[in-house]
Amino acid sequence: MIKQTPLTIRTSPHLKKGLTVPQIMRNVVYALLPVCAWAVWQFGISALAMIIVTTLSCMATEQLFTAISGKKSTLSDYSVVITGILLALTLPPGFPLWMAAVAGFVAVALGKMLFGGLGQNPFNPALVGRAFVQSITTWTPGFLPERFASFIPSSLALPFMSPADSSDWIAGQVDAYSSATPLSLFKFEQVTTSTQDLLLGMVSGSAGETSALLVLLCGGFLIARGIMSWKIPCAVILGALLTATPFWLMNADVYPTPLFVIFSGGLMLAAMFMATDMVGTPLTPAGIWIYGLFIGFLTVIIRLFGGLPEGAMYAVLVANALAPLIDSVTQPRAFGTRLKQQSGEEA
Amino acid sequence: MSFFNQPFTQKGFLRLPWQSKSFANGIHPEDHKELTERKPIRRMPFSNKIIVPLSQSIGAPAKPIVSKGQDVVRGEPIAEAGGFVSAPVHAPVTGTVAAVDELVSMPNGSKTPAILIDTWPSSDQTVRYLQPRDTSVMSADDLVKAVQDAGVVGLGGAAFPTHVKMKAPKGKTIKTLVANGCECEPYLTCDHRTMLEYTDNLLRGLQLAMVTSGAKKAIIGIEDNKMDAVEKIRQSIVARQLTNITCEAVPTCYPQGAEKMLLKSLLGLEVPAGGIPADIGCAVFNVGTLAQIGELVPQGRGLIERIVTVSGPGVSKPGNYIISLGTPLPFVLEQTGAIDNPGMIILGGPMMGMSIATRDIATTKGITGILVFTPEQLPNSHEPEMPCIGCRACVEACPMLLNPSMLGKLADVNRHQEMMDKFHLMNCFECGCCSNSCPANIPLTQKIRVAKQSIRQKARSAG
Ligand code: SF4
Ligand code: SF4
Secondary structure (H helix, E strand, O other), X not given: OOOOOOOOOOOOOOOOOOOOHHHHHHHHHHHHHHHHHHHHHHHXXXXXXXXXXXXXXXXXXXXXXXXXXXXXXXXXXXXXXXXHHHHHHHOOOOOOHXXXXXXXXXXXXXXXXXXXXXXXXOOOHHHHHHHHHHHHOOOXXXXXXXXXXXXXXXXXXXXXXXXXXXXXXXXXXOOHHHOOOHHHHHHHHOOOOOHXXXXXXXXXOOOOOOOHHHHHXXXXXHHHOOXXXXXXXXXXXXXXXXHHHHHHHHOOOOOOOHHHXXXXXXXXXXXXXXXXXXXXXXXXXXXXXXXXXXXXXHHHHHHHHOOOOOOHHHHXXXXXXXXXXXXXXOOOXXXXXXXXXOOOOOO | OOOOOOOOOOOXXXXXXXXXXXXXXXXXXXXXXXXOOOOOOEEOOOXXXXXXXXXXXXXXXXXXXXXXXXXXXXXXXXEEOOOOOOOOEEOXXXXXXXXXXXXXXXXXXXXXXXXXXXXXXXXXXXXXXOOOOOHXXXXXXXXXXXXXXXXOEOOOOOOOEHHHHOOOOOOOOOOEEEEEEOOOOOOOOHHHHHHHHOHHHHHHHHHHHHHHHOOOEEEEEXXXXXXXXXXHHHHHHHHOOOOOEEEEEEOOOEOOOOHHHHHHHHHOXXXXXXXXXXXXXXXXXXXXXXXXXXXXXXXXXXXOEEEEEEEOOOEOOOEEEEEEOOOEHHHHHHHOOEOOOOOEXXXXXXXXOEEOOOXXXXXXXXXXXXXXXXXXOOOOOOOOOOOOOOOOOOOOOOOOOOOHHHHHHHHHOOOHHHHHHHHOHHHOOOOOHHHHHOOOOOOHHHHHHHHHHHHHHHHHHHO
16 A cells, blocks of 8 residues: 555646746736837937936835835845836936936825735836826926927936937937927927838937837737737727728828838837736726727827827827726627527427 | 757648638647557556545536445445436445545645545456347437436546536537547546547447437547548448448647537537537537446446556656546556656646646546656746737637637736627637747636636626
8 A cells, every 4th residue: 555645635626827926917017128229329328327227226115115014025026127118118318317216106106005905006107107207296397388499498408418329320310319209299299200211210219119010010029929919009009090091091191001100109019018017907808899999089089079188098098098998898708608599409 | 959949830831721621720739649559459457445536527416325344346336426417336346345535635735525445455346237238229218317327427537427418408409429539638648548549439329329319410520630540440430331420530739529519510500609519419429428428328327437648758767548537636646757856737738738736636538648857847838927019929829719819808808808708718528739839928718718717707606
């Protein structure tokens, strides 16, 4: 008789797919790194300083809150790192660093920890942080349309405002701090920027908003790895295209081309990395399409008719708020509960 | 680094709707079938003690008709059916009844009545208890009776007495019979080997079931990772000129072997929620069950053995074995070269099977597989639970199109009634796809299972 040792007992299923939450989050961080690198290349050390400041500020805030509530540190799930990086990428590179730190604090404190931490936050924390600083800091030139045209007085970022490579070629190509963003150019001066420049990121804008192509590739990497669903980015872009095309067809002089719409501003970043933030999205299969299309639609409407040149951020926040509602009206039809029941005559 | 060893895309990642018909969702676990799928079925020696549990099927336990000290011949009935939804039990070996008592453990640890037989060491164990008959002249009722007398139950793991399904329920007609050869659980290959090695028995059993149920046609559905079995069966069908039987490959996707999923894949029909296949004019039988019917009914003998996959990293001789019912588990482990101190033993497949607390059990009709894991190589299902991040992986995995994340959240706060009324709790058949895909390691299936039990209990105490 074999000597009996206790056997492990577990409930089925006994097999797990390999992915865990920290792995997913870590992969998103990896996917964001090239976008960060491009931002640093393009905007210089100040962008790097900002990424570091927001990330550290977000991490410190999360650590502070878990410590206060006596919980185990949750830094190891990497989700807060994503918040920090995304926040940096949505801020203009010349943004004062101390305000970036405040934004990081608000993002995590108000956007995440107040709701109970990972998985409980209805809104994308990075966008909460960004919306917060944008709403309280109208007095800072950091968000003005001409924010790249002049140095920002009293900005802590000021000493770092020099390009990574200050050769003439770069200075000529990457005109980031001496021009307005393509969206404000278009909105306020009816100047369009070439789609190719938008794709490659040879334009000005918030740190992570500039190279649509790079963002697209990085998102594609996550999709190929099965970490992110392709549905939401597709839905957002589709929504934007569907909304922008009729306007453009009606009057191409006043309204931008659909391609300009999807490749400019933060739309691509929002589609790939903000709208897909899993926590605030609907759960149902139909719900995510509605959610994505709605973000695309709202972004274009805000851009064309709102007071702001940029709309993707608010569109995502509004859609986050609507997610529970979308969920409740799109409950899937459970298997075998077709409205018209099949009869025994079939088969 | 763990970053690089995840599969980039999984099988079926880009399967477009028109490329193959299948049910929605489901998962693609690593199947580990290579351990056993190419090994011919072998017979395991007879243990010198055989412990036959009296309750081997869903339904009433069988009633013993032998007593202590009595000699029994292999194949002889030793317990009769305890009701219509029940199956008799036959002596798996020639030997002497040593006890009729509460002898073996159920997988959950409680003791259950069983008949202990001391095997005669000198017997050659030939089955002498036979009543050969010509099935072509038997009436449908006689055939159903013969199946019940043979003690056949569903060998796919459910162990539902087969004769009950072989006739159309009152008021319903069976138009299509479906033979379930999917075997979608990882590790298990006993049905695969049965289809390859007992093709004739399978087709004969299927034809008998068509006679009893009145079905006009039959479909054998096999997952497309077993194309050799599909080919073999198709050839046999052609050779025997069976025009009303077809064999179809269905996509490899867990849980394709769940009967509702298979019917959806083969016929495009959904069994109504809470209903049975007969509601859409179908009956589904496991291929192993049909192969046994095809062999037992013409020979007129009882079900005394079955094919079991013994596999997993903890055995050195994995394979498919014909094992006498009632063979004690320690004997099986010894014969298959299992390590001395396994970390975990699962009865059935890793997705729906049960991990057992004790080795003090004997094989029964419902055991499809015995999987042995070493303490180092336990199946990877145990990691700390994290908050739900709303990733939708569970929703996109659930073949019943439920919202497992929502069900899990409601289960945490005991809102069972709402789970049932609004989120179709009772539709869940506990396939485990949601738990499998949840990156937050939330035991969704378990939460749902507990909620279902509490609802049933409430209904029972109310009614
Ligand atoms: S266990 Fe239930 S809820 Fe989970 S995937 Fe299977 S059927 Fe759906
Ligand atoms: S798979 Fe897990 S983490 Fe993802 S939505 Fe479902 S329950 Fe939440």
